[in-house]
Amino acid sequence: MRKAELAMASVMGIFSLYLMWKSAELPIGWIPEEGPGGGAWPFWLSAIMLISCILIIVNWYRKKSPPSQSEEAFMDQGSMIAVGLVAGSLIFTVALFYVVGVYGALPLFMIFYVRFLGRHSWPVTAMMATASPVLTFFFFDILLKITLPKGLPIIEETIFYPLFKIFL
Amino acid sequence: MVEIVTQLWGGFLVAFEPLNLMLIILGCTVGLFIGAMPGLGSVNGVAILLPLTFLVPPTGAIIFLAAIYYGAMYGGAISSIMLGIPGASTAVATTFDGRPLAKLGMADKALTAAAVASFVGGSISVVLFTFFAPPLAHVALTFGAPEEFSLMMLAFATFVGLGGDDIPKTIFSICIGLVLSAVGLDIISGEPRLVFGDIPGFMHGINFLVLAIGIYGIGEMLWTVEENYKAGGKSMMSDATITVARTISNLKELMGTWKTALMGSFLGYFVGILPAAGATPGSLMSYGIAKQISKNPEKFGKGALDGVVAPEAANNAASTGSMLPMLTLGIPGSPTTAILLGGMVIWGLEPGPRLFTDHGDFVWGLIASLYAANLFAVIINIAFIPAFIWVLKLPFTLLAPIIFLLCLIGGYAPTRDMHDLWLMIIFGIVGYLMRKLDYPLAPAVLAIVLGPLAEPALRQSLLISNGEFSIFFNRPFSGPIMISALILLFLPLLKPLWNLVKKSKAKA
Numbered sequence: 074m075r076k077a078e079l080a081m082a083s084v085m086g087i088f089s090l091y092l093m094w095k096s097a098e099l100p101i102g103w104i105p106e107e108g109p110g111g112g113a114w115p116f117w118l119s120a121i122m123l124i125s126c127i128l129i130i131v132n133w134y135r136k137k138s139p140p141s142q143s144e145e146a147f148m149d150q151g152s153m154i155a156v157g158l159v160a161g162s163l164i165f166t167v168a169l170f171y172v173v174g175v176y177g178a179l180p181l182f183m184i185f186y187v188r189f190l191g192r193h194s195w196p197v198t199a200m201m202a203t204a205s206p207v208l209t210f211f212f213f214d215i216l217l218k219i220t221l222p223k224g225l226p227i228i229e230e231t232i233f234y235p236l237f238k239i240f241l
Numbered sequence: 242m243v244e245i246v247t248q249l250w251g252g253f254l255v256a257f258e259p260l261n262l263m264l265i266i267l268g269c270t271v272g273l274f275i276g277a278m279p280g281l282g283s284v285n286g287v288a289i290l291l292p293l294t295f296l297v298p299p300t301g302a303i304i305f306l307a308a309i310y311y312g313a314m315y316g317g318a319i320s321s322i323m324l325g326i327p328g329a330s331t332a333v334a335t336t337f338d339g340r341p342l343a344k345l346g347m348a349d350k351a352l353t354a355a356a357v358a359s360f361v362g363g364s365i366s367v368v369l370f371t372f373f374a375p376p377l378a379h380v381a382l383t384f385g386a387p388e389e390f391s392l393m394m395l396a397f398a399t400f401v402g403l404g405g406d407d408i409p410k411t412i413f414s415i416c417i418g419l420v421l422s423a424v425g426l427d428i429i430s431g432e433p434r435l436v437f438g439d440i441p442g443f444m445h446g447i448n449f450l451v452l453a454i455g456i457y458g459i460g461e462m463l464w465t466v467e468e469n470y471k472a473g474g475k476s477m478m479s480d481a482t483i484t485v486a487r488t489i490s491n492l493k494e495l496m497g498t499w500k501t502a503l504m505g506s507f508l509g510y511f512v513g514i515l516p517a518a519g520a521t522p523g524s525l526m527s528y529g530i531a532k533q534i535s536k537n538p539e540k541f542g543k544g545a546l547d548g549v550v551a552p553e554a555a556n557n558a559a560s561t562g563s564m565l566p567m568l569t570l571g572i573p574g575s576p577t578t579a580i581l582l583g584g585m586v587i588w589g590l591e592p593g594p595r596l597f598t599d600h601g602d603f604v605w606g607l608i609a610s611l612y613a614a615n616l617f618a619v620i621i622n623i624a625f626i627p628a629f630i631w632v633l634k635l636p637f638t639l640l641a642p643i644i645f646l647l648c649l650i651g652g653y654a655p656t657r658d659m660h661d662l663w664l665m666i667i668f669g670i671v672g673y674l675m676r677k678l679d680y681p682l683a684p685a686v687l688a689i690v691l692g693p694l695a696e697p698a699l700r701q702s703l704l705i706s707n708g709e710f711s712i713f714f715n716r717p718f719s720g721p722i723m724i725s726a727l728i729l730l731f732l733p734l735l736k737p738l739w740n741l742v743k744k745s746k747a748k749a
Contacts, residue, residue, distance in 0.1 A: 074678075081678050085413065092420055095435055099427060108704035111427035111434055114696045115420045122416040128409035138407050140678050147677065148467075155470040156463050160670060163459070163645060167662050175650075183642055191638025201639065205646055217281075217289055219654050 074143035086126035092119035174224030252605030272312020279651035282329025283313035318355035338548025362554035366561035386701035399529035402729030418685035422692025442660025458648035459669025509555025513562025520559035527555030
């Protein structure tokens with residue numbers, strides 16, 4: 074936990090410096106007749122972020138904050154696998170939106186989560202994998218008219234155009 | 242006074258016409274469910290259903306939209322409490338204590354508190370609306386950019402002074418939220434600002450929901466996945482139950498929060514009146530002040546009932562308040578009232594002082610329908626609490642994918658940009674890591690919500706004063722607010738000094 078505290082403060086400190094540099098692409102001082110330049114607000118806020126990160130590192134050195142006193146591991150192997158699998162499956166699902174759309178990716182996500190992570194029975198898995206895209210489609214695409222990603226154009230043309238013709 | 246009561250009675254006769262009454266009940270129910278969806282709030286509900294209102298007369302139309310607005314304000318608390326994901330910016334502050342209460346198995350208490358507080362806020366504000374509309378609108382107009390900036394400073398300072406978290410981490414969290422809110426086009430020069438890697442998705446800025454759902458949805462769920470793993474898969478989202486006896490006991494406990502409810506209602510109503518402020522700053526400020534005046538500020542953020550009551554009373558009161566400048570001056574106080582205003586113009590009604598005289602039946606019908614909508618919304622909300630509790634009792638491995646699904650759709654819906662979905666996942670993972678290291682995340686969400694209001698207020702103030710910061714101190718309303726904010730900001734420094742003085746006195 075101590076190492077993680079230092080690593081996070083250092084990364085955030087570097088990120089603050091980057092933000093200061095990026096903000097300075099616009100004027101950060103006073104412009105006559107216009108007031109503060111466009112970069113002033115984010116620049117000075119990033120400077121305060123940097124000072125905060127330095128103070129977090131000082132507190133880490135003086136062992137003032139609970140994570141800097143902790144000798145525990147930041148994450149054990151089991152937790153890392155559990156969290157990694159979930160985060161990874163989410164990333165994979167969003168990537169699939171480009172190819173098979175929300176309605177192709179959701180059933181796969183449900184099958185992975187409910188069956189393989191949750192170890193529920195196949196009937197429960199099948200119900201979740203079918204109900205979630207159907208309900209989502211009718212609530213968002215049809216009722217609220219919020220068009221969710223459909224994936225490749227061929228999927229939209231062959232599956233969703235006929236559905237829209239029926240329900241809209 | 243007699244004239245107002247007579248006109249209000251006439252308004253009730255309009256509101257209780259069968260068609261209008263049906264529209265109120267339908268609007269409250271639809272609004273409740275739209276508000277309960279992460280990513281969708283009253284603004285979405287009103288915008289989506291605006292075209293339907295052309296099928297009914299203008300009075301029925303505004304009554305329907307106002308009922309959706311009210312229902313959604315009630316519904317916003319539901320996803321904040323049950324899932325820990327603020328459905329809309331107005332419900333961000335409800336997450337701070339509503340979610341911990343649900344985790345402690347007291348979701349029923351939090352949901353009841355939110356419903357009752359919303360009812361109190363709505364009722365008080367509608368009475369204020371009826372009797373004190375014109376003078377309050379006049380006071381609200383004296384609030385300029387310096388006062389607005391000072392109010393926001395007070396909200397941030399509350400987190401630093403009374404948050405009880407690590408101070409450098411709290412300040413970092415506030416600043417990163419404010420910087421992220423500055424991404425996009427500079428509001429004055431129109432130039433691109435902080436567009437990382439020239440990725441076009443950053444040009445439209447970072448929607449607060451992307452950060453809020455990332456941190457409170459994805460991040461919180463990853464945290465729960467870890468806790469669930471450590472508990473051997475036995476930990477549930479919540480072990481809440483609801484019985485008549487529990488509800489009575491909850492209501493009794495709620496009686497103890499009447500002061501907070503009153504404070505939230507009056508504050509929310511007044512902030513709601515301020516042009517361009519609305520329910521979000523109202524609820525956040527109410528939460529901050531409730532914490533300040535509480536005898537147990539350390540309980541806030543860990544499941545304090547006052548922490549649910551304060552923002553919920555305020556956001557409902559503000560939603561009524563924000564209708565005041567819309568009707569009397571033609572200035573919308575919130576995005577939702579901006580759409581209502583658009584609707585009124587389409588129906589051929591011109592908002593402004595003459596509206597009350599030229600279209601009295603419309604205005605008083607609307608005011609009376611607010612009383613009715615408030616009553617129906619609380620009844621419908623309480624009636625659905627057992628159903629919400631039932632959802633919470635589902636096994637974690639069934640509930641978690643549903644929540645992730647809602648997060649993905651909620652993150653996509655506001656801008657319909659895949660870029661925002663990726664950003665949300667990044668915020669979720671970074672938020673999860675920061676949470677493990679005790680970085681408070683609520684200030685970051687508060688900051689990204691208030692940032693787009695705070696920066697223009699600061700820049701306009703400095704432009705008025707030609708760069709003099711004294712403008713924040715020498716105005717009658719702004720001065721005391723800014724001084725209070727500075728005292729709170731330096732409170733953590735003053736506390737050790739005070740302890741030293743006390744120690745040296747004791748030794749002497």
